[in-house]
Amino acid sequence: MKLIKFLKDWTLPVSMGMGTIVYLIFAFVPALESAAEVMEPVFNTILPLFMFLILFVTFCKVDFHKMLPVGWHLWVSIFNLLFVGIVMAIVLFFHFTGDKLVLMEALLMCIIAPTATAAAVVTQKLGGSLEEMTTYTFLSNFLTVLLVPVCFPLIEKSADISFMSAFTKIFYQVVTLLVVPMLLAYLVKHYWQSLHRKVVSVRDLSFYLWGCSLMIVTGTTVKNIVHAQATLLLLGSIAMLGLLLCVIQFAVGRFIGHFFCRAQEAGQGLGQKNTAFAIWMAYTYLTPLASVGPGCYILWQNIINSIEIWQERRRSAVEA
Template sequence: MKNLRAILMPVAILLGILIPQAHVLSPMMPFLIGTMMFLTFVTKIPPQTHGYTFKIEIRALVVSLLLVAALAGIVKLFDLPREVLLGGAIIALCPPANAAPAMAKMLGGSASLALKIFLSGNLIACFSIPIVFGYLTGADASLSEISMKIFNTIQPIISIPLAFALGLRAFYPELADRAAKFQKYTMFVWTFSVFVILAKASYDIREMGFWDLWNSGKLPMMAGISLLLCILLYALGWYVERNRRPIESAQSMGQKNTTLVIWISTLYAGPVVALAPTCYVVWQNLVLSYLSARIKTKDSNPE
């Protein structure tokens, strides 16, 4: 599965860039996100130390809010386009990815802890994204109005799969166990989502004019801020839990549910802002490929 992921993801990225016509599939994104959510939520979670998951996720939230505040200061200080702040903020606030538990296990961490972090992180995002991102984008509406709009968009994508998964687990555990066996195929849904996301981004860039975006500085700035945040989030995640759970913490902060926030940013901030989390998809997968290669090298060269 590890080797297959290493092949499929670069292919999905390349095809997405080269086939902008596939942007017509973008209305499928809520369904794809919901499918990934359900397959992850339905997995049976073993008991663990009470409160530890919450501690990791609260740290991640605090780091995210500090990064948003720092970004706001930098944008104001250097008079940068507002899109830089919005693009960076949506990345920082983004919850952990569906693939984070599988990736944590692959890197030698605890899949069950990463799964708990995923659950709590996505539930927190139901409220943190509408409030913070709503505040940043709501120039033409009140905070409560824009926040409620974003909340009503984001919460069904998370709460409906969660309710369905918990209901299945509570009343039909055998069916839930069968459904959980398909969790490993989340990778394929995620790969297809990346293909659609990049096809949509490729189409939008062509429509807006690649050279216009480049010469205006917006495209390089979006790519740059997403790269900086990717490195920072993985490094900070590793550092704050370096003595206990560095792998799970790094995945919780660094491996983002980009499909969700690209969709949200496109709806409420426009295609230019959506370029930041789209670029993050590329950087994130380069980091994951590097980490996977390191693990593979260690396994093949034991001391």
Template sequence: MKNLRSILMPLAIVLGILLPQAHVLSPMMPFLIGSMMFLTFVTKIPPQTHGYTFKIEARAFVASLVLIAALWGIVELFGLPREVLLGGAIIALCPPANAAPAMAKMLGGSASLALKIFLSGNLLACFSIPVFFGYLTGADASLSEIAMKIFNTIQPIISIPLAFALGLRAFYPELADRAAKFQKYTMFIWTFSVFVIISKASFDIREMGFTDLWNSGKLPMMAGVSLVLCILLFWLGWFCERKRRPIEGSQSMGQKNTTLVIWVSTLYAGPVVALAPTCYVIWQNLVLTWMSREKTRERMLRGQEKKNP
């Protein structure tokens, strides 16, 4: 499955760039996100140390707010376009990705802990994104109005799959166990989602004019801020939890549910802002590919040491 991911993800990105016509599939995004949410939520969660999940998520949330404040200061200091702040903010506020538990397990961490962080992070995002992103984007409306609009957009995608998964787990546990077996196939839904996302971005760039976006500096700035945030978030997740759970911290803070925030930023901030989390998809998968290769190389070295003590 790991080798298949390393093949499918670059293929999805390349095809998305070459086939902008596939942007017509964008209305499927809420259903794709909801499907991935359900398959992750329905997974049976083993018990973990009480309160530790909250501490990890609280540190991640505080770190995200600090990054937004720092980015806001840089934008104001250097007179950068407002889109840079909005693009960076939506990345920082983005909850953990569905694939974070599987990746944490592959790297030698606890999949169950990463899953609990995923659950709490996505529930927190239901409120944090509407409030903070709504405040940054709501120039023409009151905070309560724009926050409620964003909340009404996000919460059904998270709450409905969660309620359905918890109901199935409570009343029909056997069916829930069967559904949970399909969780590993979320990779294929995620790959298809990436294809649609990149295709939509490719279409938007062509519509807005690649040369105009590049000459204005907005496209390179969006790519640059997403790259810096990607490296920072993975590193901060490791640094904040380095004494106890560095793998889970890194994956939970760095690996983002970009499909959700790309959709939200497109609706409420425009296609230019959506370029930032779209670029993050590319940087994120490059980082994850590097991590998986490093882990594979480490295992191979250990195997050689055992054979040649």
């Protein structure tokens, strides 16, 4: 029972730790090399399925009539645009190339990435508004759809993409992994109520599904860092600046949210990023090394999430 309680209380750190350990075992034990080659495409296939299920379960709990834009959505979006603009201005003004450009691209990926689909899960866990967070997740994703085709060709001259081709490709990803589970949840909620009751009756189901997906994403992140063709100085710089950026985005989001009594929601909206999506964009449109940025960011944001969940659990225990 103590072990189960420990796993429930520290799901995120345990998931990250397990993902790291499992990858390192398979990577550095020669006898498991063939098994690792077999399992890699399997994990790449089931990760989108986990994300789909997480969103489906989350949307089953959403009151769709309350999914409306509110004040903090606008201001968080403005600051997100401001941060993107600052990075773009620095790159274009100083004409960065080589490692400096890779560093700035890595940071850009941590800013331009949309709000994580799991942000609504964390917000609900912390007692925030599920509907407001879900609405902003949609807004953030469509903002990214517009920003990427404009920004990437400006900083990565080798990125042979047109606005419409990039827009269509990213829009397809957003619709597949965000809109489809929402529509399915809406149909189940209104036309298959027996299944809907079973889904919502399982407490924290989306949170534990997220824990499983986090284990896979962490393993993939460690793999990308281990195999990155870069100096330790560059990798360290990306990691440390990613940490600073993560803290800034969470802090600015919470600052904005205080004016609307939604500090938790705004903090998650600006700070918690869809790093898996960011890694895909880096590989598709920029240099693969830029994916190390969101790869490190996933560690920092989930440390912050773990601390927030621990504080909420402690506060609830005191009130009880």
